[in-house]
Amino acid sequence: MINNLEIADVNNNNLYEPASCNLGNEEIESRKRKGIAGLIITFSLAFCLHVLHYPNELRLVIFFPLFYSIICLYQARKKFCVFFGMKGIFNFDKIGKSTAVGKEEFIKLDRKLAMQMTLTCFLLALAITVIYFLLPFNLA
Numbered sequence: 001m002i003n004n005l006e007i008a009d010v011n012n013n014n015l016y017e018p019a020s021c022n023l024g025n026e027e028i029e030s031r032k033r034k035g036i037a038g039l040i041i042t043f044s045l046a047f048c049l050h051v052l053h054y055p056n057e058l059r060l061v062i063f064f065p066l067f068y069s070i071i072c073l074y075q076a077r078k079k080f081c082v083f084f085g086m087k088g089i090f091n092f093d094k095i096g097k098s099t100a101v102g103k104e105e106f107i108k109l110d111r112k113l114a115m116q117m118t119l120t121c122f123l124l125a126l127a128i129t130v131i132y133f134l135l136p137f138n139l140a
Contacts, residue, residue, distance in 0.1 A: 038069025
């Protein structure tokens with residue numbers, strides 16, 4: 001055990017796949033719920049900003065819940081957690097219990113995918129935020 005994590009023999013584990021799958025069903029469902037909650041917050045915030053006639057610059061604040069929801073939903077879709085990938089762990093058990101990957105080459109692959117996923121979600125959230133910011137709402 002390292003840092004209260006079990007070290008996996010990834011050759012004998014048929015669930016974990018380097019740079020492909022590091023989440024079990026409970027973790028996937030949790031990310032789906034969090035992603036949907038993030039979208040609800042994002043749309044509610046955008047609606048309130050519009051209806052209450054806040055300054056246009058405040059529209060940029062939707063980036064944060066939008067990025068959160070996009071990354072949660074993308075992780076659920078890919079069955080790959082960015083945080084787990086960066087830490088070199090995976091979880092196919094109950095939420096909160098993690099296992100260390102144990103092979104450095106697999107950890108490097110996981111970290112590369114985690115960075116790609118983060119950048120993809122960041123750029124998508126940024127693009128949507130900019131489009132929302134530039135929409136011509138009449139605030140008169």
